[in-house]
Amino acid sequence: MIRVVLADDEDLIRGALAALLELEPDISVVAQASDGAAAVVAVGVHQPDIAVLDLEMPKVDGIAAAAEIGAGTAVVIVTRHARPGVLRRALAAGVRGFVPKTTPAARLAAILRDVHAGARYVDSEIAASALTEDACPLTARELEVLRHTRAGGSVLDIATAVHLAHGTVRNYLSSAMTKLDVTSRHDAARLAWEEGWI
Amino acid sequence: MIRVVLADDEDLIRGALAALLELEPDISVVAQASDGAAAVVAVGVHQPDIAVLDLEMPKVDGIAAAAEIGAGTAVVIVTRHARPGVLRRALAAGVRGFVPKTTPAARLAAILRDVHAGARYVDSEIAASALTEDACPLTARELEVLRHTRAGGSVLDIATAVHLAHGTVRNYLSSAMTKLDVTSRHDAARLAWEEGWI
DNA sequence: TCCCCGGCGTGACAAATGTCAGGACTACCA
DNA sequence: TGGTAGTCCTGACATTTGTCACGCCGGGGA
Numbered sequence: 532m533i534r535v536v537l538a539d540d541e542d543l544i545r546g547a548l549a550a551l552l553e554l555e556p557d558i559s560v561v562a563q564a565s566d567g568a569a570a571v572v573a574v575g576v577h578q579p580d581i582a583v584l585d586l587e588m589p590k591v592d593g594i595a596a597a598a599e600i601g602a603g604t605a606v607v608i609v610t611r612h613a614r615p616g617v618l619r620r621a622l623a624a625g626v627r628g629f630v631p632k633t634t635p636a637a638r639l640a641a642i643l644r645d646v647h648a649g650a651r652y653v654d655s656e657i658a659a660s661a662l663t664e665d666a667c668p669l670t671a672r673e674l675e676v677l678r679h680t681r682a683g684g685s686v687l688d689i690a691t692a693v694h695l696a697h698g699t700v701r702n703y704l705s706s707a708m709t710k711l712d713v714t715s716r717h718d719a720a721r722l723a724w725e726e727g728w729i
Numbered sequence: 730m731i732r733v734v735l736a737d738d739e740d741l742i743r744g745a746l747a748a749l750l751e752l753e754p755d756i757s758v759v760a761q762a763s764d765g766a767a768a769v770v771a772v773g774v775h776q777p778d779i780a781v782l783d784l785e786m787p788k789v790d791g792i793a794a795a796a797e798i799g800a801g802t803a804v805v806i807v808t809r810h811a812r813p814g815v816l817r818r819a820l821a822a823g824v825r826g827f828v829p830k831t832t833p834a835a836r837l838a839a840i841l842r843d844v845h846a847g848a849r850y851v852d853s854e855i856a857a858s859a860l861t862e863d864a865c866p867l868t869a870r871e872l873e874v875l876r877h878t879r880a881g882g883s884v885l886d887i888a889t890a891v892h893l894a895h896g897t898v899r900n901y902l903s904s905a906m907t908k909l910d911v912t913s914r915h916d917a918a919r920l921a922w923e924e925g926w927i
Numbered sequence: 928t929c930c931c932c933g934g935c936g937t938g939a940c941a942a943a944t945g946t947c948a949g950g951a952c953t954a955c956c957a
Numbered sequence: 958t959g960g961t962a963g964t965c966c967t968g969a970c971a972t973t974t975g976t977c978a979c980g981c982c983g984g985g986g987a
Contacts, residue, residue: 541809546834547745550752611739636744670934686974699936705975716974717915868964884944895943897966903945914944 533647536562536577538570538596539585539609548583548609548639555640567591571599579604580647586610586617598624605646613654615661616727628652667728673707676700678729680720731845734760734775736768736794737783737807746781746807746837753838765789769797777802778845784808784815796822803844811852813859814925826850865926871905874898876927878918 535552537560539545549560561577564570567588574582582604584593591599594617597606607628608621621629628646630639631654642652669677679689686704690697704716711719723729733750735758737743747758759775762768765786772780780802782791789797792815795804805826806819819827826844828837829852840850867875877887884902888895902914909917921927 541830542833543807543828543830543837544742544745544834546837547742547749550834551745551748554748609741630741632739632741635740636742636748639741639744672935695935696937698938701973701975702936702977705977708975714975715915717913870965893965894967896968899943899945900947900966903947906945912945 533558533581533643534561534577534579535559535643536564536570536573536579536582536604538564538567538573538582538588538593540565540588541585544585551636552583552640552643558640558643567593567596570596574600574604581605581607581643583607583609583643586612586621594621594624594626597621597626607643607646607652612725613657614725614727615657616667616725618653618657618661618727620727622653629654629657631657667723667726668710669707669723669728670703673703673710674723674729676703677707677716677720677723680704680716681724681729731756731779731841732759732775732777733757733841734762734768734771734777734780734802736762736765736771736780736786736791738763738786739783742783749834750781750838750841756838756841765791765794768794772798772802779803779805779841781805781807781841784810784819792819792822792824795819795824805841805844805850810923811855812923812925813855814865816851816855816859816925818925820851827852827855829855865921865924866908867905867921867926868901871901871908872921872927874901875905875914875918875921878902878914879922879927 535558537545537549539548545563549563552558552560561579562573564573568591570582570584582600584596584606586593586608587610593608597608600606605627606625607630608626609630609632610617611632613631618629628642628651630642630652634654645652675693676689679692686697686700690700693700704719708714708716708719711722713719713722733756735743735747737746740763743761747761750756750758759777760771762771766789768780768782780798782794782804784791784806785808791806795806798804803825804823805828806824807828807830808815809830811829816827826840826849828840832852843850873891874887877890884895884898888898891898902917906912906914906917909920911917911920
């Protein structure tokens with residue numbers, strides 16, 4: 532019997548996934564959680580074989596929760612937002628499975644069985660993208676100002692934080708925007724985040 | 730037996746919801762669709778009692794699909810994005826049920842039975858918000874320029890589209906931003922959209 | 928050695944953006 | 958009738974933002 536802890540902030544989805552998994556004779560959902568912090572606690576209490584975590588959760592997201600969960604429990608991340616960079620972050624956090632929500636529901640149980648048997652599972656589509664897709668085209672400085680941009684500050688705020696002239700900051704932002712083919716630094720910062728570069 | 734067509738663009742979620750509903754002895758999922766257009770077609774073919782549609786779908790969103798579905802099939806909208814304004818739009822499109830994804834999974838079947846029996850279902854939390862929450866604070870002109878802003882055009886584009894001076898457009902945007910307590914027109918447009926005002 | 932290339936850094940410039948004060952018009956109330 | 962409130966509309970102004978041309982420096986080739 533594979534014991535599973537399931538975490539997703541949307542009750543309806545979480546309950547539906549639980550129903551799906553409970554259909555399998557060899558899988559049992561022993562606890563559910565509605566955010567990352569509760570998931571970590573639940574894993575500590577129940578010591579399940581596998582923790583299935585939604586990536587997008589309040590308080591602590593799935594990857595952060597995965598980093599806090601010890602090696603005794605394999606973590607499988609489920610996400611609607613599957614980008615190569617996110618996959619890299621997830622793998623770096625020790626995640627054993629990475630399942631986009633575009634995966635057919637019928638396959639989830641098989642994935643959990645494979646992971647329980649010691650295998651890793653990574654969606655082949657995303658893995659291929661992660662390998663073929665050219666690496667991040669941005670320089671270290673450009674990434675740095677984009678990181679600060681995502682925090683919401685104005686150009687002047689960023690300039691003081693990075694100890695640069697505001698003109699320089701604008702230049703990096705402009706360069707990044709050109710490379711990413713967008714027209715505002717907010718778009719650039721969002722895109723870089725979605726790609727997992729910052 | 731309640732015959733249901735289920736539409737959601739995420740295979741995993743759609744499959745899980747199907748599993749959840751199939752657990753009920755009196756509910757049967759007769760077809761599934763992964764976008765709004767396909768959902769409309771599936772409803773035409775299968776003539777189900779109820780169509781359960783995710784709001785966020787490519788091509789045709791759930792509300793647009795609901796508007797195209799005739800009175801023979803009751804439409805229940807499921808959404809992660811439950812705001813009073815969205816609820817209003819949904820009801821205006823003739824939707825019979827409005828279920829946020831925060832609803833406990835165990836309640837979904839009961840809701841479908843109620844709807845099938847002729848009742849309407851609206852999440853009480855959102856309904857209360859829709860009644861208590863002050864109405865949209867923006868004027869017609871402000872909403873109009875925000876609509877155009879969301880399309881992505883610059884201030885000048887909007888001005889020509891609305892036949893106004895660019896200064897006037899900026900003024901409306903500024904006024905809207907003040908009322909909504911944000912610092913950029915894009916934020917204002919996004920917020921207004923999320924509230925269902927545009 | 929010289930030269931070129933790429934990243935780093937800066938300031939000047941132009942365009943876009945947001946804010947302000949105020950005029951014109953209508954609706955409503957005293 | 959006058960006054961008041963609200964919306965519509967405009968132009969002037971300051972700030973923010975994005976683009977450009979340029980200089981500096983270190984690492985390879987020719």
